[in-house]
Amino acid sequence: MPMTSDAPPTAVAALDIGGTKMAACIATASGPLLRVVQPTLTSGTPDTIARQGLRLIDECCQQLQIDPAVLKSVGVSSCGPFEVRDGATGIIPPNLCGGLTNRDDLPNDWTFLPLESVLRERFSSVRSVRIANDCVAALHGERAFGIAPANAIYVTWSTGIGFGLCVDGHILHGKAGNAGHAGHMLLSETSQALCGCGNRGDLEGMVGGRNFGKHLGKSLELIFSDAQRGDVSALDAVHDAARWFGRALYNLTTILDTEAIFIGGSVWRHNETLLAPLVQREIGDRFPALTRGVTVQSTTLGELVTDMGAFALVMPAGWITDWRAHRPWETLRSVPLT
Amino acid sequence: MPMTSDAPPTAVAALDIGGTKMAACIATASGPLLRVVQPTLTSGTPDTIARQGLRLIDECCQQLQIDPAVLKSVGVSSCGPFEVRDGATGIIPPNLCGGLTNRDDLPNDWTFLPLESVLRERFSSVRSVRIANDCVAALHGERAFGIAPANAIYVTWSTGIGFGLCVDGHILHGKAGNAGHAGHMLLSETSQALCGCGNRGDLEGMVGGRNFGKHLGKSLELIFSDAQRGDVSALDAVHDAARWFGRALYNLTTILDTEAIFIGGSVWRHNETLLAPLVQREIGDRFPALTRGVTVQSTTLGELVTDMGAFALVMPAGWITDWRAHRPWETLRSVPLT
Numbered sequence: 001m002p003m004t005s006d007a008p009p010t011a012v013a014a015l016d017i018g019g020t021k022m023a024a025c026i027a028t029a030s031g032p033l034l035r036v037v038q039p040t041l042t043s044g045t046p047d048t049i050a051r052q053g054l055r056l057i058d059e060c061c062q063q064l065q066i067d068p069a070v071l072k073s074v075g076v077s078s079c080g081p082f083e084v085r086d087g088a089t090g091i092i093p094p095n096l097c098g099g100l101t102n103r104d105d106l107p108n109d110w111t112f113l114p115l116e117s118v119l120r121e122r123f124s125s126v127r128s129v130r131i132a133n134d135c136v137a138a139l140h141g142e143r144a145f146g147i148a149p150a151n152a153i154y155v156t157w158s159t160g161i162g163f164g165l166c167v168d169g170h171i172l173h174g175k176a177g178n179a180g181h182a183g184h185m186l187l188s189e190t191s192q193a194l195c196g197c198g199n200r201g202d203l204e205g206m207v208g209g210r211n212f213g214k215h216l217g218k219s220l221e222l223i224f225s226d227a228q229r230g231d232v233s234a235l236d237a238v239h240d241a242a243r244w245f246g247r248a249l250y251n252l253t254t255i256l257d258t259e260a261i262f263i264g265g266s267v268w269r270h271n272e273t274l275l276a277p278l279v280q281r282e283i284g285d286r287f288p289a290l291t292r293g294v295t296v297q298s299t300t301l302g303e304l305v306t307d308m309g310a311f312a313l314v315m316p317a318g319w320i321t322d323w324r325a326h327r328p329w330e331t332l333r334s335v336p337l338t
Numbered sequence: 339m340p341m342t343s344d345a346p347p348t349a350v351a352a353l354d355i356g357g358t359k360m361a362a363c364i365a366t367a368s369g370p371l372l373r374v375v376q377p378t379l380t381s382g383t384p385d386t387i388a389r390q391g392l393r394l395i396d397e398c399c400q401q402l403q404i405d406p407a408v409l410k411s412v413g414v415s416s417c418g419p420f421e422v423r424d425g426a427t428g429i430i431p432p433n434l435c436g437g438l439t440n441r442d443d444l445p446n447d448w449t450f451l452p453l454e455s456v457l458r459e460r461f462s463s464v465r466s467v468r469i470a471n472d473c474v475a476a477l478h479g480e481r482a483f484g485i486a487p488a489n490a491i492y493v494t495w496s497t498g499i500g501f502g503l504c505v506d507g508h509i510l511h512g513k514a515g516n517a518g519h520a521g522h523m524l525l526s527e528t529s530q531a532l533c534g535c536g537n538r539g540d541l542e543g544m545v546g547g548r549n550f551g552k553h554l555g556k557s558l559e560l561i562f563s564d565a566q567r568g569d570v571s572a573l574d575a576v577h578d579a580a581r582w583f584g585r586a587l588y589n590l591t592t593i594l595d596t597e598a599i600f601i602g603g604s605v606w607r608h609n610e611t612l613l614a615p616l617v618q619r620e621i622g623d624r625f626p627a628l629t630r631g632v633t634v635q636s637t638t639l640g641e642l643v644t645d646m647g648a649f650a651l652v653m654p655a656g657w658i659t660d661w662r663a664h665r666p667w668e669t670l671r672s673v674p675l676t
Contacts, residue, residue: 081627151513167510174595175489182593255520257512289419
């Protein structure tokens with residue numbers, strides 16, 4: 001991407017929309033410059049989320065003294081699922097839409113949040129807005145800046161469990177951008193654990209952070225620290241969860257013939273040493289033609305994996321080599337807004 | 339693909355390698371001309387299978403009075419799984435390799451059957467040999483000649499259960515060509531049904547033709563005819579099988595965000611009217627954002643779906659429109675060899 005010194009700097013924006021916080025970030029060829037973070041808004045009209053995103057991008061520009069008009073494009077990593085209406089992608093996340101669940105802590109009756117249509121008011125050129133599920137975006141990040149090979153899985157093990165799937169070098173999108181909702185894969189015919197989607201016995205319902213070890217009546221942190229100390233019931237819960245999680249990863253490996261698995265998310269991050277060997281065994285004990293040599297490891301991009309993934313969706317390909325060499329995200333400054 | 343009248347006719351070959359029979363077929367721009375079929379050989383050196391394939395292609399040419407030298411390429415649909423050795427794809431099917439199982443009815447100690455390396459002795463140019471799992475090939479056929487959209491699943495429900503998976507218009511291949519082995523997806527933690535791969539409680543082990551309804555001690559044909567007549571235990575077995583099959587299809591739909599499912603294979607073909615509504619319900623009752631509008635139907639290419647898929651792997655793109663219009667496979671002559 002050669003630029004003459006007179007040209008305005010090319011810059012791109014990344015937006016990361018989560019159930020509890022939203023982050024915006026601006027980058028130029030040299031790397032991401034600044035990240036601003038704010039709790040995700042949950043009241044107002046349904047376009048509140050998208051407009052909060054635009055405001056955060058403007059705030060980021062202002063702090064950097066960059067004219068927002070120089071932004072060429074925005075990559076968005078967002079919680080899902082997605083729904084396409086009138087050709088534009090919006091989101092219908094149960095964690096944000098009060099109209100979709102019985103949660104009485106959400107002060108709205110939202111059932112559909114427009115996203116692409118609002119962002120296009122600002123970013124109107126073709127391909128200037130690209131939206132992906134947060135875990136799909138994360139895998140774009142791992143492919144661009146990490147070490148994910150052409151057949152790879154990214155998974156976040158957190159309150160929910162989400163996936164990004166890459167086969168033959170192609171990161172799967174699906175009919176509405178919802179490929180990778182493998183947390184809603186049914187694994188048990190006996191579990192009564194209820195998932196937010198309504199399933200009983202799917203992966204997220206059983207071992208997502210909300211339900212994992214619920215029968216023990218203590219926090220996840222305590223379950224893991226008790227397990228580390230050898231407490232039998234806590235160890236059982238951890239083994240059980242790792243077994244289900246590993247079964248899901250075995251299933252995906254045999255379905256997709258992938259060769260590497262990258263894991264992020266709070267449940268994994270704090271307990272990797274305990275979980276990794278259990279998960280690896282659950283995969284490797286089965287069907288050697290599919291599982292031989294399959295690796296399991298933590299994401300190489302840490303907590304910024306979804307932000308970096310959002311950049312990977314839209315940044316000029318010519319920037320990637322330099323970013324890979326200098327890893328500018330490792331020194332990125334993050335500013336909380338109230 | 340314009341040809342002058344002096345040019346030799348361009349022709350391509352299709353080879354369909356199954357556990358019990360093998361078929362070769364030759365086509366020109368006007369369509370497939372002839373198909374020869376023979377029981378798959380199971381004794382001799384490990385290259386027996388590939389050399390049988392070449393002989394069947396030659397036999398087909400001879401009957402058509404075509405010089406084998408005009409064949410530009412061969413598309414192969416084969417039973418799997420595949421293993422890549424020295425950069426060339428071979429097959430390791432438990433149904434053919436006596437060295438991989440305890441079956442005493444296989445008169446060989448094969449553990450790996452070279453395929454691509456042998457076919458390349460004859461078809462040496464780049465991209466002149468393309469090999470796909472039979473169900474993956476079938477989906478190539480459905481995409482080329484049928485009505486499969488860009489996000490689609492093909493599944494054969496027969497003795498085994500195999501899948502072809504297409505996402506975003508890309509048919510999944512995987513690290514060794516084994517994408518689509520979703521019959522080995524674990525679904526039940528209580529079933530003791532043993533699959534050929536060693537799993538207990540995977541889809542194929544539970545409801546593949548070998549194990550389906552085994553506890554009733556009667557043939558599959560009898561189970562289905564009894565179910566049609568209202569026999570309660572037979573109906574239970576059919577409902578149970580349809581439920582597991584439907585759960586697997588729900589899982590794939592939520593993992594891949596696909597929109598259409600095409601089904602072939604003997605178990606499905608003979609009992610579609612009984613199975614279809616049960617399978618459809620198992621999918622449609624869950625997670626509307628992913629399953630809304632998802633269709634379930636029989637393959638539109640009938641029993642030739644894998645042969646046509648093998649052609650689709652290698653035939654000139656310019657032939658497809660004409661074949662779609664005239665459906666020449668519907669009048670294809672099939673000649674059995676002993």
